[in-house]
Amino acid sequence: MRAWLVVMMMALAGCGVQVTGAPCQDDLQCPSAQRCTPEGRCVAGARSGEHLEESCRTTMETLARRADQCYGGKTPESYQRLADAESVCASVVASVQAGQQAFVPERFGACVRQLRDLPCGAMTLEEFSQGNLLARCEALEPQAAEGNACGGPLDCQGGWCDTSVGCPGVCKRYVPAGSACDGSVPCQPGATCSRNVCRASANLGESCAWGVRCAPEANAACVGSVCVARKEAGACTSADECAPGQACVKLAAGANAPRECRPARGLDEACTPGALECGGLLYCEAASARCRPWRELGQTCFNPGGTDELALCLGSRCAFGPFAQLVCQQYVAPGAVCVVNGDCGPTGACRGNVCVTTWCR
Structure with missing residues (x-):
């Protein structure tokens, strides 16, 4: 008991108290010269390279x-x-x-x-x-200046890494907000290429027509071409309109059935196929009436079970296979033909209908 009182008095006096093994969520919660491990414990030794x-x-x-x-x-x-x-x-x-x-x-x-x-x-x-x-x-x-070599999206100072001719890429400038664009060069962060002009993201109450994005900090959804606050409850047309952790649930069968924001169902929770009750990267599996993860390589995708549940692919892409059936397939390799960024996987992009690597290794 006396030892514990000494520790408390030292803490109140502003002295550093080493508490190796204490629970933590980040390094700032650990004493000096300690770091927070991925397991959530403070350990001796400051974080280093x-x-x-x-x-x-x-x-x-x-x-x-x-x-x-x-x-x-x-x-x-x-x-x-x-x-x-x-x-x-x-x-x-x-x-x-x-x-x-x-x-x-x-x-x-x-x-x-x-x-x-x-x-x-x-x-x-x-x-x-x-x-x-x-x-x-x-x-x-x-650390890489304009015109210098780069290996990924985080390398360039005030610009982007163009890897269209291979790795390593070259740092280039973004298109500034208000300037002309054609989608081949990214707009500066916080702007979107809309109707051939880089337009700044919209705040609450501002127009989001023609593909303009709502500012992330606004936590808003684009509804009727206007950025509106996400809601905890009430009518909706898509999950984007609902607050975090909510799903835009269909209240009855049919394509035009009314929908409203409700708490999303999690993995393996009971659900009604076709009601769109499951949270992100999940769909309501028809056979089990449970929320299950998106589909795996070789499985049918997009609308398995014919219940209008959206089920895309994890670690692969959803594309037409034999007999015009949508199936999870390998990502398109760098240099091969593509249609959208999703064809090339998370570390690639589709530029000029060709897959390029965006994260060089």
Whole structure:
């Protein structure tokens, strides 16, 4: 008892008390000269460059958990697969080793906190699956200037990494907001190419017509060409209109049945096929009437069971196979023909109808 009182008095006096093994969510919750492990325990030894790969994995896990919170599926592991976290982190390590990117260990605790609290408006499946949200980690600093070699989206200072002719790529400028665009060169962050002009994201109450995005910080949905706040309950037409963890549920059968925001069902929870009750990366399986993960390589996709449940693919793409049936297939290889970014997988993109690698290793 006396020892515990001494520790408490030292803490109140501002003295550092080493509590190895204490639970934590990030480095900032651990005493100085300690770090928070992926298992959530403080251990001796400050974070350093030796912990880069582990740190990258932690950021991807943090993003996956946040995406799962926003979409209500209770399947953070599926989100890691969707983004191919292993390949993304291999690219980050390669870029740091090449001097195209810098890892600042002392900022890692703040990075984790920032990613843990990302606005759900930033958690579009496209942004998440392409690894772009990792750019919000302040512990990873771009080092490559315009015209220099780069290996991924995080390497360029104030620009993007053009890998259209292969790896390594070359750092180029974004198209600034208000300038002409054709979709071949990305607009600066916070802007979208709409009707051949890079247009800034819209705030609450502003127009989101013609593909303009609502600002992520607004946590809004584009409804009737206007950005409106997501709702906890009430009528809806898509899950985007509902607050984090909610699904836009059909109240009756039929394509035009009314829908309303309700808490999303999680993995293996009971559901009604066709009611669209399941959370992100899940669908209501007709045979079991349970929420199950998206489909695997070789399985039918898009609308398995004919219940109008959307079920895409994890670790693969949904495309037409034999007998014009939609089936989960391997991603298109770099250099091969593609139609959309999803054809090329999470570490690739479709540019000029050809797959290119976006995260070099």
